[in-house]
Amino acid sequence: MTGRVPECLAEALRRLGPFEDCWVAFSGGADSTALLHAAARADQATGAVRAIHIDHGLHPDSPRWADRCRHICDALGVTLVVRRLNLKPVPGESLEATAREARYRALAAVLGPGDLMLTAHHQDDQAETLLLALLRGSGVHGLAAMPREAELGQGRLVRPLLDVSRATLEQYARHCGLSWIEDPSNASVRMDRNYLRNSVVPLLRSRWPGLSVTLSRSADHCAETAQLVDGLAAELMEGCTGAHPGTLGVRALGALGRSRRKAVLRLWLRRRGFALPDRRHLERILEEVIRARADADPLVAWTGCEVRRYRDDLFALDPLPPSPGALTIRRSPSGVPPVLELPAGLGWLQWAEAGDSSGEAYGSGVSATVRFGSIGQNCRPKPRSRRRTLKNLFQEAGIPRWLRPYVPLVFSGDTLIAVGGVCRCWGESEDLTPHEVPRWLGHPWEDLALFRNQTE
Template sequence: MTLYERMCRCLHDHYPQGPIYIAFSGGLDSTVLLVLAARLAAEQDRKLCALHVHHGLQAAADAWPAHCLRLAGSLGVPCRILPVKVATGARISTEAAARDARYAALAAELPAGAALLTGHHLDDQVETLLLALKRGAGIAGLAAMPECRALGQGIQIRPLLAHSRNELEAFAAEQTLNWVEDPSNADNRFDRNFLRNEIVPRLLKQWPAFSRTASRSAALCAEQLELSQALAEEDMSVLQNTAKGLSIAGLETFSTARRNNVLRYWLSEQGMLLSRSQLAVAWQELALAREDADPVLNIGEKTLRRYQGYLYVPALEHEPVAVPVLQPEQWQDLGVGRLCLSWGRELVAVRADIAPEKLHIAFGVTGLRACPAGRSGSRPLKKLWQEYGIPPWQRPRVPLLMHEDKLVAALGVFICDDYLARPDESGWQIQYQR
């Protein structure tokens, strides 16, 4: 199958219609990709735009934007230059920082549902797999680069992933294409360059089919990753409570492998990535700590905690915003969410005789008592937090709807019986979005 045929099939499978964006560095890979995409866009009458990220890390790169504009223009393709600032420092990987800045800039340019095409090829896939082995990665890392993945509001597609650099070079020679060479690609201090320049050529000399067999291994790992994620989602549906806590008792019934699988997946969903050793520490010192302990594990900006037999990763949220006067029929920002009081009887509502201008939002009020709807007798709010399973770190962030100094509702948790409109009565409906 030719490069163009493969591209057509790839887009047919993942993105049959809509505008196409190209990550265009000006190098061999993205130049071949742009030429192929220009042909496809013309034949299918689709919009095409090239995006060149200018990192500004080396003097040679200053000439690349002009080259990209000329080449894209010769193909009738608009090209946008995206300058970025790359973080540098003694403990910062310039390679990783540049990649993060590049993808952030590219993702920001994608309209909702649009596709970004990148020129990754078979040799890149092998390098990614070897780097994952070097890090001691699990199947998520060994699955290497997928052909299609989510990116920003759209998706990223790698239509050249089944073709080697040699095939791209042959196409470029046939089309007499010109491209830029990045001088930093010769610097073997970078891990990927070392593999590309020193290791992979020797592997291919010894085993010419190595790239394709290694890519097959990555594809098999990707299949296993899909299965493990499906199992984790199934387990989470049983183990997770409404506050996104994960049941320790439920985890204890699993084998070590199944427990670690769902833990990794749940933690990644919360934006927390743990190494194998960190996961072992989390289980032994946090999940299995004595019942009266309040253990905490900090990983970067995230925190793993335990409460009432559940594991939690408290969300990093905006500060709560107290609202001294509520305005009916309009949304008001509470920092941790937003609230609208509207007249009607379809939702949970406050009694009609309570004037909305007498209501306000407060946070962290102490000494309150309340009787939630459907219950008899009032209890201290502190006891109710425990009964409803609200962890201590979440309680100061629960918006309290107050009528003067009386609690009307803990938004998202309960409404007090004394203030609840009856089913056949209209009242001020509470619409709260976290």
């Protein structure tokens, strides 16, 4: 067995085929040290092999561990990037889950197009993940545990060692004379995974020695089933598209059977990049949002996601930022470039150039004031048209009620001259020129095509 250990990792990497730029998620522990050593010597690595160490900042020794990782990488001739996380645990949220999400965001950030991110998750990790999923009552996607490959940022996350045991990786590290970091928190049973690893799995393995192999095989079966479910959901979702990009049509969705409706919702949320809701929140979407009246304003929210409805469309959104309220901001009439940044990540207003080099190209005749929440206004959207209240304008333009407080209203003095992303407002004398009215760009809802930027 010992003589085969070095080849075991080489074979696992060989299955990846030739790869160019590659990263190894390097904690400094035995598992990732063995993987980094094998990857640095892999024949099929035609480009750079680099390592990234995530310092979670949760242990007083973490800076020392980062330094140790630098020494290990120097000895292997591998470039190391260290990223320190600034974790802000959310009350009621698992610190372990918060750290995991932040870690993967940091890993994704370093990947270029086509890059691989290798992690040292192994067969025993997979078995523990399946057990945790069972104890949490997860469905087939959760029981599929960790996929061997997944998209990550601009590249791909690859777990090449899911068929390799923890014991084999430690044997490899010893065989090759490698040194590694022992994290003392791994011995604590406070975390669920550590409790399983240190207390439950050894007991199960004493009765069923092939536990990790068997559970990993079950995870593979669940992964195949999950693929079938997703394939069916993808076909069904094609007939449930809403009026706006990325939305679902409520009536088409409601016509599906309940289990198919759930499968479509889960796939839709994953494709939109959101964490899946638990069973309670998913049921609330079915009961409170899909069944709501067309003129209602239902909301189901969980960490990182808000599901809302407007008319027949179902929206999945990042949590809305705090409303600017009655905030008023000004743009100097001589401002160049002709851009005004809005607060709360709401993008910017851009004044169109009129084509000459004078100040008039930037609407220098207008001292623009932007206000939010001034609902008691009215606007003439076209020459010689009747005036509309803002509520009427928003309804005609299909702007959901929950987005209206964020729409920038552009004034010249006390005169409303434009409703951001909706229309310009014509005066009685129709003497406003097009370059005086800005376009609303960079707001968080551009991909939904809710705003037309019709400023003329």
